[in-house]
Amino acid sequence: MEGSGLPPEPTSLGRFQGAFAHSGYGGQIGAMRAREFSRLAGITYLDHGGTTLYAHSQIQHFYQDLAENTYGNPHSTNIASRLTHDTIEHVRYREMAAGDPCTAVPAGLPFPIWLWTLHLRILRHFNTSPEEYTIIFTSGSTAALKLVAESFQWTCAEQEDSKSRFCYLTDNHTSVVGMRGLSVLAGALTIPVNLDEIYGDKNTLDKNIPIGKEENCHTHHLFCYPAQSNFSGTKYPLTWIRDIKSKNLYPFSRIPGKWYVLVDAASFVSTSPLDLSLHQADFIPISFYKIFGFPTGLGALLVKNESSHMLGKRYFGGGTAAAYLSGDDFYVPKQSVSDRFEDGTISFLDIIAVNHGFDALDKFTGGMQNIMLHTFSLARYTYIILSGMRHSNGTPVARIYSDNEFETPDAQGPVLNINVLDEKGGIVGYAKVDKLANLYNIHLRTGCFCNTGGCQRHLGISDEDVKKNLEAGHICGDSLDLIDGCPTGSVRISFGYMSTFDDAQTFLKFIIDCFVKPPVCFNKDTLSKLTRCGNMKESDESWAENLTGEKEITKEVSSEIAATHNSARVEVPVYQHFSDNQSELNTNPETSKIIYCDSESVTLTNIFLYPVKSCAAIEVKKWPIGKHGLLYDRTWMIVNQNGICLSQKQEPRLCLIHPHIDLEQGIMTINAEGMDPIVVPLEEEVGKQFPLQFCQTKVCGDRVKGFNCGEKVAGWISTFLGRQSCLIRQSSGFQRVLKKQHTQVQGQALTQSSSLSLVNEAQYLLINMASILRLKEQILQRDGTNNVNSAEALTTEELIHRFRANFVINAMRPYEEDDWAEMDIDGVSFQIVGLCSRCQMICINQENGKRSTEPLQTLSSTRDRKMTFGAYLLHQLPATSGHCVILAAGSQVLVRKKEERTTTPSAGQ
Helix, strand or coil, X not given: CCCCCXXXXXXXXXXXXXHCCCHHHCCCHHHHHHHHCHHHCCCEECECCXXXXXXXXXXXXXXXXXXXXXXXXXXXXXXXXXXXXXXXHHHXXXXXXXXXXXXXXXXXXXXXXXXXXXXXXXXXXXXCCCCCEEEEEECCHHHHHHHHHHHECCCCCCCHHHCCEEEEECCCCHHHHCHHHHHHHCCCEEEEECHHHHCCCCCCCCCCCCCCCCCCCCCEEEEEEECECCCCCEECCCCHHHHHHCCCCCCHHHCCCEEEEEEECCCHHHCCCCCCCCCCCCEEXXXXXXXXXXXXXXXXEEEEHHHHXXXXXXCCCCCCEEEEECCCCEEEECCCHHHHHCCCCCCHHHHHHHHHHHHHHHHHHCCHHHHHHHHHHHHHHHHHHHHHEECCCCCECEEECCCCCCCCCCCECCEEEEEEECCCCCECCHHHHHHHHHHCCEECEEECCCCHHHHHHHHCCCHHHHHHHHHCCCCCCCCCCEECCEECCEEEEECCCCCCHHHHHHHHHHHHHHHCCCCCEECCHHHHHHHHHCCCCCCCCHHHHHHHCCCCCCCCCCHHHHHHHHHHCCCCCCCCCCCCCHHHHHCCCCHHHCECCCCCCCEEEEEXXXXXXXXXXXXXXXXXXXXXXXXXXXXXXXXXXXXXXCCCCCCHHHHHCEEEEECCCCEEEEECCCCCCEEEECCCCCCCCXXXXXXXXXXXXXXXXXXXXXXXXXXXXXXHHCCCEEEEEECCCCCCCCCHHHCEECCEECCCCCCCCCCCCCCEEEEEHHHHHHHHHHHHHHHCCCCCCCCCCCCHHHHHHHHCCCEEEECCCCCHHHHEEEEEECCEEEEEEEEEECCHHHHECCCCCCECCCCHHHHHHHXXXXXXXXXXXXXXXXXXXXXXXXEECCCEEEEEECCCCCCCCCCCC
């Protein structure tokens, strides 16, 4: 079936709620979402595994709480401090229920009555009591894990059999794996365990784990595993806690001593109820922002009281000592476990905020059980559709990394981890998916999610691969998504308690629009899986119409259908007089090393400079070159109230600010509609104009020194943008060097050192008019309509402005600039140091600041995995040049090609 429309018809939501009866909190989610999360209008937030979102009233009530009460340091004993202390204790332990005698208000109560009616405290939230567990507040789950690693009573012995073991499932968060550094220092042995080893044959697995004698063994061991994988959303059995302690699981049965269990619950408790009355792990770290979005700097370690003796410490901070001597080695800790480990003043206002977070969850959803069912329904629906989705030739659209088929919330959390596949079965890099998701205002997460073990297992990445990828330049958190055609990470979406069916539909529509060539097909089992979910009938195929805009569903894709479709497709060449084979441009080894003989083959048609970073361009007929590039190009930038450089990604209206430079008068005039012009001097001789105020910020990760251009221009910019901002000029004495990845060209070091202005990557950016025209035709071919993204709406001039190049050249062939090594303009030599990888900024109309999905969406389907367009240049000024070098539009461009292609297309291109 062709088409990718996804009309928001009421019937689609109704069918979803019918098939997934536990979704939507009884139909209340729409009103709650509109009331509490209106800021999500136009946004599809699918990174709840990173952090869920706070509700409007949750924050409002918290700040009202702070405004109406005076909270002092809980270590003091005054009235304000006592209020803080008692409120925190309520947060730790109590749930005040109707009829509870503790709700009686004591006589002479020196603080508000409402404190005695607070409910849903932490321990009751996990169905336990202060008799069973103690809460130690930390700065987050990572701090809680570090606390255990530092404090656990590891058994250090000379004999291997008597040493403690630190054992962990390889599918653990980085913060758990990192505990091994501290356990090794304490003399413990480290044992990583794969999932297949847990249930494997004890007699055929790791023989390096010794079988010791149990008699009189007092060795303490610790095993750590996640209740829910933050990579795949797999829920690991909480029954393992009992099985590990009783040594019914490998490798625990082979090792003498007593086992303690740490369950990392940070991901699990964000959407699932944890019952500590049934599953009593010894240590449970959590982070509260995972549950209700705020506060972000607070977590906790829940410690089973009977295991608390296993935590010891040498350091003591303020508030933890019952008594100590400053001049002698005498220290007595406080009796309470929490008092012993909460060094210094705890984050007491954040702890108070926890009250309002739990209140919000209960009020909006009715509790964690409802949240689990709602979020799992969304994840299951998305999984069923995506797992059944096929390209027109029958190949899957996505590879889903999961240990189950999303049949039950007991085994799977609301997390879907995938890599998108092209119609040839090749991986679409996660960086490309992320860029395109930004066009749809879809917020997701990519990479390995601080879980290398889970990433390796699901993606088939070996230990040697990880090391080779590091040598190739890949590190955690970067955008190097494919190396030799193999993925280094994946794409993760995760649902939260305020997620809706429309969020799932928007994501699926995005996948279809960007990565599936019509007609979209579905596996024959897709409908039957939806039918088994609830009230749908076997004949009800309207779900496909709602998803794809078509009236018929392809239940089973056959090779005949695919062959018929492919044979019917007609490709119309855009430039019949050009060669579409890029390799033909470089087949002659003799011509690949010489300058073009045809002096009229390449011309410099346009010169643009951008004095203020991310603001409008100035087109000039001729212009001098400075040490950083075109004189005054990206010399200024606009920063927000925190000193962070603004770009059109955050503030599209920057393109409506028009600078103009008058070299003779030495001034820059800034204009914008509805504003009086304002003048800024070009040079740093500003003592008479305004005080010189130096500042520092970052551009593309580099630290930049500059100075503030004064309150007057700051006020002008702030008024226009409607946010506090100011103008910063790069200091002329500050040197910023070329990015490392551009310092080697064809294996050779650059012939000249470089200095950059406030550009992102290199001194100059060049684009080819032939490439612009080719792209424009491809947009029209892909779209076929006259909407705002079509080629007829995206004029050639507008496309040029969207790519924000310094030089526009008119060459013979589209994208032949990809194969150039050097060029010469008016006697100035330029070295080409790389191709420009494009992002969503090219989808901003430079005339009105409005966003669209083109041309990035077409680039994604027609260019390589990085969606490159244009080339970076570095000038090489003559060493004897003592005069001003000026470039002029209309000049001849002489080009030398690369000796060989240094870029390779990604899989499927």
